[in-house]
Each structure stands twice: as structure tokens, then as C-alpha cells.
Amino acid sequence: MAATHIDESSLHYRGWRVVLACFLMAFFMFGFGLYGQGVYLAELQRAHGWPGTLVSAASTFSFLLTSVLVVFTDGLLERIGLRSLILCGLMALGASTVLLALMQTPWQLYLAYALMSVGWTGMGTVVIAILLNSWFERRRGLALSLAFNGATCGGIILAPLLLSLTGSIGFRSAMLATTLAMMVLVLPVVVTCIGWPTGMSLASGGRPRAGGAAAPSHPRKALLANAAFWTMVLPIAIALLAQMGFIIHQVTFLEPLIGRASAGLAVTIMAAMAIVGRLSLGLFVDRLDPRLACAASMTSQAAALFVLLQSTSPTVLLACCAVYGFSIGNMITFPPLIIQREIGAAAFAAAMGLGTSISGIVSAFGPGIVGLVRSLTGNYTTAFAMCVVLDLVAAGVVLWRPRRRAEETPNLSTLP
Template structure:
């Protein structure tokens, strides 16, 4: 594919790096508004309308579950309406969602806004970003994915404090409208100018080389679900993300009684910063690693960090462990596309990414609830986080299993 063209992917003049910039901005606003910003909406909508927290939280859960269903059909949408049109639909839906959040007056509008946010995830989320970068890069694919997905973490680090600051000075409604306008101004021209498939790919191929239509049966969702190899690419990350989401949501509640509110907030900041460092540092050489081995090492390091967190009460040790844990957080969404591309191939990539992301999203959505339930039943977080340690180790074991590829998978390469 790319390798046969003789193009130097390391050159700053290579057009693929401008596509990376577009994907970074997409991830920045999609994750900033669609994931990290949800805590801001919860607080502000309760304050403005007096709605119970369960109403807003239920809307968030609805959005995540709907997203997990819609992303299954990403490959179909790419083939039907094209890459740029899908991204622009996602941008429009996300912008409409954030404007509605700013202007809403009734609960039904809340659920409509969150449904639109799910459409935004479909057009600007993980699957689209991974699919387009997979088509532009071969030798530097890992670095490209790492740089683009760092936009997700930066969205949490920058966008949420910005929303909170603006809300304090000009109000929630004006803050949401202002940042939405900034998103459109920044993302729209970059998407229109930079995004697209490489010249050697047909515009309706969904990221597959021209002439790849003959492999269509190989990337049916039914065929993928029948492959043991596919499950070893998806299930371990679903399990690891379940544990990861559970820890992240309950991190401050666990740490605050031990080290105080300020230090607990610092732990979250350190963990987020280390997620950026982890993606960048690993991205420099991940293309030379076996992604399954690297995934298992990351999951094991998170298990080790959590094990020490449960045992220690030292502020210094807890902060260090949060940093170690954070180092691998971002890579949990970087590794799956690398494994899928190597073992399933380009023809099935979008279908496999959509299906895998859906499974991981549904499974991981239960992480916070399961950790909270275990904590309620046992009275503390020791058993709940010990469960997360076990889940990480189980995930590391599964990802190292390499069942023989099926004939369908071999044909898709």
C-alpha cells in the first residue's frame, strides 16, 4: 500500500502529517466535549435547572451506549457518503449538541443533545481517526496514531478548565457557545483542506486500496465475530478499559481521604499528563514493537500500579503509582488499530475497528458501576481495585494468545 509508493513518511512535507493535525483537532474537541466535559454539564445543568443528577447521568450512559451501537456501521457510512462528508456530519452533530446543551430548557432536549453527541462520535471519534491514519501510514503508523490520539487527552487537560473558567466569568451558556464557535472555526477548514484518502485509494473504498472490493465477504461483521483471533484483539482491551474506567471515575473518591483534596486533584493531573507522555514516547518506537507484547506489558504495569495503590498510604508512593498507571492509559486506544491492521488487514480494518470499538465501549461502560457496587458491598475500595488488578492480568494473558488466522482473515491481507 503506502510502502510501495516510495514516499518518505518521516518527511515533514508528507501530506499524511497534515491529516494527523486534522485528526488531533477532531480528537481534541470530540473527547473534550464528548467525554471529559460531561462532568461540567452534570454540575451546570443541575445548578441551572435543578434536575437530579441521576437524570443527567442517565443521559450520559444513554449517549455512550448509543455511540457503541452507531460505530459498528462506520465502514458502511464511509463507503456510502465518504470520509469528508462523514466527518462534517459528525462536526455538525457535535456542534448542534453543544449548542443545545447551552440553550436547553426541558429534559427531552437533554436526551436529544446526547443523541446528537453520539452521532458526533461516529463521525469524529476513534474509529474514523484510526481508519484514515491507517490509510496514510505504514512505517510510522504507531507514531501517527499516538500524536492524533494525544488530542483526546489534551482535550481533557485544556478544554475542561477553559469551560470552567469561562463559565465562572460569562456563564455556562455563553461559554458553551463561544467554545463551540472556536471548534467550528478551527476544525472546519482543516477538515475540508487536509482530510481525504491517499491518491492510490478509491474514494468509496473505506480506506481500502483500489480494487479491494473483491474481499468484501472477508470483512462482514458475522465473519469477524466467528474468528477467535478477532476476539483476542477486542476482548482484552474491553476488559482492561472496564478496569481503567472504574479506577479513573473512582480515583478522587479513593484518594481524597488518604492524601487530601488538593493532592487527589494533583494525582489526576499527573495521570493525565503521563498519558500524553506515554503516547508520545511509545509512539516514537512502537512501530518496531510487537503490539501484542507491548499491550500485555502496559496492562501488567497498570495492574502493578493498582496493586501498590491499594497497599500504600504514602502520598509520594500514591502519586508515583498514578503516574505509572497514567503512562499506559492513552495506549489502550492506540494498540488495537495496530494489532487489527497487522493481523486482519486493510480490507477489514474499518469494519473490525467499528465492531471492536463497540464491544469495548459497551463493556467498559459498566466499569464505574461495577467498582462502585463492589465498594458498596465491601465497605472500601480494596476488593474493588483488587478485582481491577485481576482483570488487567487476565486481559494481558488473553492478548498474548495468538490463535491461527482463519482463511477469511488471510484473504483480507
């Protein structure tokens, strides 16, 4: 790999410009595609009188469609190329946000959310992980942490900006203005900075292969038979299910205890700590065992939730949200590190796509499950206690390192 022959720590290394491009992609993709959905829910109900169930069902449809589409990321990269895939994702996301601003009928809502799913496929975590995997070897963890911080910044900056602009110039103008800003900022950076390392072409997994040789095929059934793959995917999916459940219900839980203003502050603190957590992990993760670090993050979230359920003190509750937030962002940083180390470069793209799909489908049910348990019991104690147990189970599973004998396990780099 080209990156092994130069100093990845140097600011002159082109890979850091790729990190900047990935940061901007994550900023707008998560800002519009995840954190902005709360804004759309409120504004579309207000503008058109549509029931909340219609808009929230469109959100669920989008997340599930995204989880299906990302499975095919490696094939799309081979067929249309890296830059073309990202540009397609950018155009689809832009079309989605413009349609959200201009729509008049419910079918347009579902079309907009379907286009958003295409945007996730071209600009989401799988493509970012594959791209940075090709540029970094020794500083891969730091590069991933910096790039994925764009996702959290999208929630801290873009979503509040949409709310502010909506109050001053209206929802339609706010969406069109921020979409234009995305195109102006992201399009030139993608065109000038995005690409594989010089003189290389795509091998499966986003790792470059000299001479432009064709990438081998990696059947997904081989990954599904790989124990190391499952002991990474399942715990991440379980932890994300618990995490999504807590995040969506956090304000509803905290508001009766500490008031609306303090509940909003808790969300801000949690998001800010997610940035701190990613940056802190990025500085050391390349020297850590990613499975141990992942288990520690899951355990810390379980501990934070457990203490949260025992207290009504505003200070303690805010501190628990801070501790919980410290590990939020890292749940999407660990999978590429574990895959690269244990499954290898050749199957990286296929494993990232399949793993992200499974995690996405499982975690999409987190808010619904927490809400259902809360409805059945009348409070959040049992629901969040369930999340504590899920985090501890996930931490135990991710520590399991299955032993594979060469004669019993298919070699993913040589399968036909």
C-alpha cells in the same frame, strides 16, 4: 499504497497534515464528549435543578448509543464518503453543545446526547484509525499516538477551560464560545486536509484501492468467528472496564487519603503521563510486537493499582497514578495496530467498528461495577483488587495467538 512510495518521516508528507486534523478532531470530541460531561452534570443540576441521576443516565445513554452506531462506520464511509461523514459528525457535535447551552427541558438533554453520539461516529477513534491507516504504513504507530494525544489534551485543556469560562461568563456563553472556536479551528482543517491518499478510493477498512473499484462486503459474522479478533477485543474491553472504573473513582478514593488538592494533582499527573506514554510508545511501537506491548501496558497498570492499595504515602500514591497514566492512552492505540497486522487491511474498517462497539459497551459498566463493589464492601480495596485481576487476565488473553489454518478460516478479503 501511495504511502509506501514516499518518505513518511518527511514533514512535507501530506499525511502529517491529516494527523493534525485528527488531533483537533480528537481534542474537541473527547473534550466535549467525554471529559466535559462532568462539567455538564454540575452545571445542568445547578441551572435547572435536575437530579444527578437524570443527567448521568443521559451520559450512559450516549455512550451506549455511540457503541451501537460505530458498528456501521464502514458502511457510512462507503455510502456518504469520508469527508461528508466527518463533517456530519462535526455539525452534530456542534449542535449538541449549542443545545446543551440553550436547553430548558429534559427531553432536549437526551436529544443533545444523541447528537453527541452521532458526533462520536463521525469524529471518534474509529474514523481516525481508519483514516490514518490509509496514510501510513511504516510510521502508523507514531501517527496514531500523535493524533490520539488530542483526546488527552482535550481533557487537560478544554474541560478546565469550560469550568473557568463558566465561572466568569456563565455556562451558556462558555459553551457557545467554545463551540464557535471548534468550528473556526476544525472546519477549515477538515475541508483542506482530510481525504484519502491521491488517486485512491476507499476499500474496506480505509485502505485505498486504485481505480475506484467498489469495496467488497465483509460480513461481521466472519469477524465474530475469527479467534484473532476476539483475543484482541476481549482483553482490550476488560482492560478498559478496569481503567474506566479507576478513573471515575480515583478522586473519591484519594481525597480521604491525601486531600482534595493533592487528589486533583493526581488527576493532572495521570493525564500528563498519558501524553508522555502515547508519545513514547509512538516512537517505538512500529518496531514492537503490539500484543507484547499491550500486555506490558496492562501489567504495568495492574502493578500500579496493587502498590496503590498498599500505601498511604502521598508521594507513592502520586507515583502510582503517574505509572498508571503512562498506559491509559495506549489502550486505544493498540487495537488498530493489531487489527492491521493480523486481520488485514480489507476488513480493517469493519473490525475497528465492531471491536470499538464491543469495547465501548463492556467498559461503560466499569464505573458502575467498581461503585457497586465499593458499596457492598464499604471500601475500595476489593474493587481495585478486582481491577488488578482483570488487568492481569487481559494481559494473559492478549498474548494468546490463535493459529488459523487457511482451509478452516474464511478469507475476510474474499467473502461475498
